[in-house]
Amino acid sequence: MEEICLLLILLLSGGLSTLPPHSREYHFVNQLMTWTEAQSYCREHFTDLVTIYNSNINQLLVSIGPRINVWAWIGLYDDRYSWKWSMEGKLFYVGSTHEFLIWANGQPDCVNAKEYCVALQGQTQMDDRPCGDSYPFLCYNAKNTSYILVMESRSWSAAQSYCRTYHTDLTSIRSKEEKSNITLTLNGSGVQYVWIGLYRDPWAFWSDNTTSTFTNWAPSDPNNYASVEYCGALNLMSGKWDDGFINYKNYAFCFTGEVQNANTVRSCHHVKH
Structure with missing residues (x-):
């Protein structure tokens, strides 16, 4: 399986609303998986699905993935319960x-x-x-x-x-x-x-249980099409986000690094239909 990795040593703080808790290594996983499968894969092989804290990290992820018009799972999810x-x-x-x-x-x-x-x-x-x-x-x-x-x-x-x-x-x-x-x-x-x-607060949770208020939704998203879309994905071409159905098969972005809290928060599979 092909992986593209990039180590982020420093983040420039100018103009950024939120910084990650530590420097992180980001990984593009060139394998089609459901959101739950991607979460399990990231936790087994790295630390977790990626949390995006600012536009610099969002652009970084676009730069390490292939420039194709498909989607990759990120750690964001909307818990309707x-x-x-x-x-x-x-x-x-x-x-x-x-x-x-x-x-x-x-x-x-x-x-x-x-x-x-x-x-x-x-x-x-x-x-x-x-x-x-x-x-x-x-x-x-x-x-x-x-x-x-x-x-x-x-x-x-x-x-x-x-x-x-x-x-x-x-x-x-x-x-x-x-x-x-x-x-x-x-x-x-x-x-x-x-x-x-x-x-409730919409789209308030990330898989690694850290907090980020940064968003980069596509103009018509999130739209919860057919009332089944509660998992976040990033477009590899535009860097814009979409809400997706948990059972869609997408690529994934993982990270390696420390997190502030243990992975005890509920994840996107709790909102599965």
């Missing part, structure tokens, strides 16, 4: 089965890569919706442990601002008791969708 409550802001995992946090059928599906906030559908089941959509919303007031249904339709962020101004925050659902109280509050309201405090 990792969410936060507005009131706490702590990351947690809401799988497809949960005791009291119940997704509506086929949800979350992040249609067109635009659905990053959650509304209760039919008063009991959760549905990821575009954050800019306007719905009634449910506030929580910690002073008297009450739930307040606001029938005025607002975007998720506007609803959050309202709840934080006049109450405590958008409501969380952290127990069966809270879920029961919320259901009682909504009973007879007739609302189809109502915002709650659940939201």
Whole structure:
């Protein structure tokens, strides 16, 4: 198997938003694999799938790969089951089965890569919706442990601002008791969708568990075509990124070097259909 490697000794810091934790050696793997296979291969033979911290590294990867119009996997992925409550802001995992946090059928599906906030559908089941959509919303007031249904339709962020101004925050659902109280509050309201405090950060995870806010998406991406594209890939010709289906076969970019944390974060195979 052919590999093209380049050792990056120093990164020029001028104009760069983020630097990698250490100098890294980058590898182009000339072998077609699924994202999960690429992750396993990189972890077995190198350190992990690549994290791209800035435009210099992005261009470096383009320079060490063949200039052809195909794709290579990178470590970026979008975890549709990792969410936060507005009131706490702590990351947690809401799988497809949960005791009291119940997704509506086929949800979350992040249609067109635009659905990053959650509304209760039919008063009991959760549905990821575009954050800019306007719905009634449910506030929580910690002073008297009450739930307040606001029938005025607002975007998720506007609803959050309202709840934080006049109450405590958008409501969380952290127990069966809270879920029961919320259901009682909504009973007879007739609302189809109502915002709650659940939201997530899109494309927030890299395979090596480090953090980078740099992006280089192609103009129409990410688009989550057919609601199955949750893994990141780089075009070897343009250097632009695309969201891809986990079972697509692409080349891969790996790196060798230290990482800040162990590889315990969930990876793209958790969002497989």
